[in-house]
Amino acid sequence: MKPAPFAYAKARTLDDAIRLLGEHKGDAKLLAGGQSLIATLNMRLSSPSLLVDINGIGLDGVSVKDGVVEIGALARHVTLERSSDIAKHAPLIALAMPHVAHPAIRNRGTIGGSLAYADPAAELPACLVALDGEVDVTGPNGKRAVKAADFFKGLFETALGAHDVLSAIRFPAAAADTRVGFAELARRHGDYALVGLAAVAKAKGKSLSDIRLVYFGVGALPVRAHKAEAALAAGAVDEAVKMLDLDPSDDLHASGTVKKHLAGVLLRRVAEQLAEPRA
Ligand SMILES: Cc1cc2nc3c(=O)[nH]c(=O)nc-3n(C[C@H](O)[C@H](O)[C@H](O)COP(=O)(O)OP(=O)(O)OC[C@H]3O[C@@H](n4cnc5c(N)ncnc54)[C@H](O)[C@@H]3O)c2cc1C
Helix, strand or coil, X not given: CCCCCCEEEECCCXXXXXXXXXXXXXXEEEECCCCCHHHHHHCCCCCCXXXXXXXXXXXXXXXXXXXXXXXXXXXXXXXXXXXXXXXXXXXXXXXXHHHCXXXXXXXXXXXXXXXXXXXXXXXXXXXXXXXXXXXEEEXXXXXXXXXXXXXXXXXXXXXXXXXXXXXXXEEECCCCCEEEEEEEECCXXXXXXXXXXXXXXXXXXXXXXXXXXXXXXXXXXXXXXXXXXXXXXXXXXXXXXXXXXXXXXXXXXXXXXXXXXXHHHHHHHHHHHHHCCCC
């Protein structure tokens, strides 16, 4: 299908983008990598009167300062996949990135676009929640930081208003005692996950603490498995699987029962990863 007619404007700065969104009173859409947006336009699932292209506004860097990793919203997936700073300071993102779509899509797709789109089966929203990160949301009244856990509101729904731009992402850099784990099951490598799990913990000797297990593909938004976290901290992997506090519903790809079973399989895999120091 072809999209409905729309106007196009290339923003030169972040302020320019916010102004253009404001002038079109909720009837404009930001264009980042276009990897999700263009498909929704072509299928006429959305028909904005204006596309505001933000590819020229910068905001595509990665920095690590004072123990915090900051990534500009326009950083492309491939940039993160190849970044030595991400490999060293954000190993969870490095583990997840090869699972985010296919190489051609990773060449254009951006981290800001992925988080703003908030697909419940996407890897990066779950990673950001597991990392206890936050996003900068910049709008007509300035910039505000929103914790990842408050940013994802529902199915494809976030805390972004119609005139807001997600401008950056921040989370703590991995320390010597940080352990991470990531696993997903998809029909084909690079497809959206049937079920996936992103995890972060702190290690002292053989014991783990501050465990954050965040599932994706099992609900409308990233889901933390609090009871399983507590069991895993006590070193009881079987118990953690039994305690998995998830209630996935059936979808086109699998029943809720199958998803719950797969979540347990992934938990065992990720528990093994968390038990090993990083190379
Ligand atoms: C075949 C296929 C398979 C895919 N598989 C996966 C997968 O397995 N895992 C996965 O995570 N993703 C997958 N994707 C999606 C891909 O990762 C996209 O890059 C991502 O979802 C959107 O990023 P984008 O930069 O292309 O955003 P766009 O498509 O440009 O925008 C998506 C939405 O976010 C809004 N938006 C974009 N940037 C901002 C911003 N900075 N602030 C506010 N709003 C913004 C747009 O207005 C639009 O509504 C797949 C895509 C395709 C086409």
